Amino acid sequence: MKSLQDALYNWLTIKIVTDERPSDTAASETEKMFEAMLIDEHRLSNIEIEKDEIMYYVHFDQNGERKKSRFPRELIEVMLNQINLEPEKYVNYPED
Template identity: 85%
Template sequence: MKSLQDTLYNWLTIKIVSLERPDDTAAVETEEMFAAMLRDEHELSNIEIEKDDVMYYVHYDQNGERKKSRFPRELIEVMLNQINSEPEKYVNYPED
């Protein structure tokens, strides 16, 4: 099992991609996988994302407590920026 911090980081990174590219089936499926890990392995609920000019904040409930983690935007948006800078490498192939 990955740490909660690692799972939140991976989920948030791909969540930002899937929000920007809702037709990207790989991104959507990967986000769903990490979301399930957050729910099932780490027992998180009521997950909310907030951002400002510098950070992303993930608010969530765990074990009856409201908690918050934060991540620098430049780290979270690196995958989306890479996809946007070289879209030909990240073609979404339709399912057959």
């Protein structure tokens, strides 16, 4: 994924799901994939999340510099909200 902003958005969206549903294996695997992209492709470290009533803020180090991106909560939480509205569509299938 070329864009750091896209990679952060995708990672944060699925991270919110895995935080709420820690036993969701598909979400967990997807989060690990996006986190690896952030670390390996974009060279991020010390990634931290904070939120307020309107935004999520992702703080990170890149190339020796502390940086921050922000995302509206309504965009980040859309997947989690969809799962919570229709949980029967998002069944967690255990690994064999």
